[in-house]
Amino acid sequence: MSLERAFSTFGLPAILMIAFLVFTGLSDSFLTATNLEGMILSFAISAFMFLGLTWIFAIGEMDVSFVAVAALANMITAGLVIAGYSWGVATGLAMLAAFVIGLFNGVLIAKLGLPSLVTTIATGGMASALAAAIGKGSSMGINQVGYLQVLFDVKFGIISLLVILITALIVLCWYVQERLTLGHYIFAMATNSRAAREAGIPTARITILLCIFASLCSGAAGILLAVQLSSGQPSIAQSLFLDGLTAVLLGGTMLKIGKPNILGTIVGVAIIAVLIRGGALLGWSDASFSIIKGVLLLFGVSIVVWTGRKPE
Structure with missing residues (x-):
């Protein structure tokens, strides 16, 4: 087995295991049920x-609007619930907003040929502005x-129903x-x-569908954060921006080197979750993270760029 093949297969899982063992040894609180439950939920x-x-x-392509979409869905949900609307209406309209942004991104990128980075910077900026406007720049309890x-309350040990459903979606x-x-x-x-x-591959249609799917995932996550924290916060997902890019691109070094993939992203998210929880227990600063x-x-x-430049 070549070194490249060995790293793509075992590299990220080994990093995850080492990080887990290090924090287990450095903090007595790392393996407590409370910490593991919180870490697993954040990971999911x-x-x-x-x-x-x-x-x-x-x-x-690229999408840097995902955190803004999550924040907008979060604030729409909170704003409508506070205004007296049902959770069904609030979450439905929040997901509709996420769908529209995803469709808009997809059409601009696939049909008009606009650069995905510039497009999603623009749509993300608009979504962030709308999220801030809903709460007038402040959080909403x-x-x-x-x-x-119920997704958070129904538990099997330290595993909530939400984690089980998200795991099923990941497998799908x-x-x-x-x-x-x-x-x-x-x-x-x-x-x-x-x-x-x-x-003959319908590339434009696939691009639009994937943009919609990405926005819906972000919007749903924003809604879940509103439930978890019992609040709407216009900057609720900002800390996840670097996490998302890191998890996806770091995951691109696993299995299919140079190609972001689901399993690689999941291991990347797990590494970040362990680092955040373990580092917090040890008193690491935000700058350190x-x-x-x-x-x-x-x-x-x-790794992704190097792989892309390698001759076939």
């Missing part, structure tokens, strides 16, 4: 948000939690990526979009 919500983002990067609270996405034609199309588009289009995430992000980007 983050992984949910980054599922669609993974496929956007996998087709060779929610006095009552809705039907989604992995199956689509690895076993269905759509998954093959996704990686073909990243290799050579023009050749894929000439081969940012530096570590930045290093991991640069590592992932370097």
